[in-house]
Amino acid sequence: MPSWLEGLDRRARLRAKAGLTRRLRPRSATEDVVDLAGNDYLGLSRHPAVVAAAAEALTGYGLGATGSRLVRGSTDAHHALEDTLADWLGTGRTLVYSSGYLANLGAVRALVRPRSLLVSDAHNHASLIDGCKISGAETRVTPHLDVDAVEAALAGAPGRPAVVVTESVFSVDGDLAPLAELHDVARRYGALLLVDDAHALGVLGPAGAGAVAGAGLAGEPDVVVTATLSKALGGAGGVVAGPTELVRHLVDTGRTFIYDTAPPPAVVAGVLAAAGLARAGDALRAELADRAGTVTRRLGAAGLAVSAPAAGVVSVTAPGPETAVAWAADCRDRGVAVGCFRPPSTPDTRSRLRLTINVGIDRADFDRALDVIVECAP
Structure with a gap:
């Protein structure tokens, strides 16, 4: 066995000894289990209206988007979903990505300027952590839900552009960030607030518009929202929501948007139907x-x-x-x-x-x- 494979095998044995081996477990479409592991909070992934919308788009557009959004991947369904999400979340515009992971990478990178400081909650999702890392900006990790620590980090960097990065509902323990308090601190120091609302969209806030809307922060010019479309909306994809100028910047410069194949139209059409159901849910x-x-x-x-x-x-x-x-x-x-x-x-x-x-x-x-x-x- 080549030495590099021996190294990987040795690391795998160490993980197994620590109880950290992971396995892929395929499931069938007819699997008979009670699913308390997936993220289909509102049960919309199999809703007849959602499935019908996806099937109609599948017949009309075919299996995939066939290209990136800027080449051939933008369809009527993509634009209708973006308009619907912007109206629902109360933001200037939204931009749909093929995953929430890529949406977070793109959003963090877009908000970084020379000398930027990123202040990131210790329990943030891996996509936010990776976004901070690849942005090249200095990142200070603060204790979980500690608003005073966030303020101390911002106070220690006077005059520097800064972004406070947090989830709303945290993905492991399910606790809720103090978004209004974080926004007050961020605004006091001229910082932006980036909130991953993935586990709150469709579940919290007025008409399910998310925890950001629930905290009264919808449409604030210094707040940027990201989310996945794969949880309460039962589909796949991600979204960045914020001022029109931000979305224009992402379309022009965002690598995780420009160079990625667009989400399939059938999935987008299904999510669009799910968004209507969630909004009234x-x-x-x-x-x-x-x-x-x-x-x-x-x-x-x-x-x-x-x-x-x-x-x-x-x-x-x-x-x-x-x-x-x-x-x-x-x-x-x-x-x-x-x-x-x-x-x-x-x-x-x-x-x-x-x-x-x-x-x-x-x-x-x-x-x-x-x-x-x-x-x-x-």
Whole structure:
């Protein structure tokens, strides 16, 4: 075996010893499990109107976009979705990407200027962390949800352009950032606020417009919002929302937009239909909040350490990585799919099961799944 492959094999053995091996597990279209691992919060990925819209676009446009947005990839569906999202989120314009990851990379890079300082929450998603790294700007990581630390970082860099970078609902523990307080601090020091609203879009805020709108910050000129289209909207892709000038800058200069093939028109058309349903989905959001509360009460009463969910993400602490893997496997064997998060996917050293609420699941099946999680607990 060549030496470089021996090196990779040695590192794989070390990961296995630490309980950090990861495996791809294919699922069939007819898999019979209760899915508390995916991010289909409002159950829209299989909604008949969403599927019908995607099927119609698939027939009309074919399988793929066939090119980047600036070549042949922009369709009527892409532009209609961008207009709908801008109106829903209350921003000047939006720009759709093929993934939320690329949207975050592009947004962070676009906001960096010479001498910029990026102030990033310690629990931020990998896409935000990577965006900060590849931007070339100095990055100061602040303790999770610590507004005073953010202010200290900004106060220590007087006169420098700065961007405060945060998620709204954090993807591992499901807690909510103090967006209004962060915005007050950022504005006081002339900084921008970049918020990844991926886990809040469709779930929080007026008409599901997200946590940024819920904090009263929609359309503020010093706030930029990113999100995925793969969670509450049940599809795939990402979006950057902000002032018209920012979107124009991204179209002209954003490498993760210019050089990437556009998301397929069928997916975009499905997301457009899902956005209409989500916007009118107050009853779905009420059911999601009720189920999240049920998870916290039921699992907490069983003696498990459970997070207090702000939206649809619930974190359950596991004793360690190997135990977390075994717990998740036992649940799967009994027909319940749960997320299993271990370092380095967690922002600290804790391993967790992550449960994501899906209101499309029958309530009786949902309640039975909670029983399984408790019964399989280590």
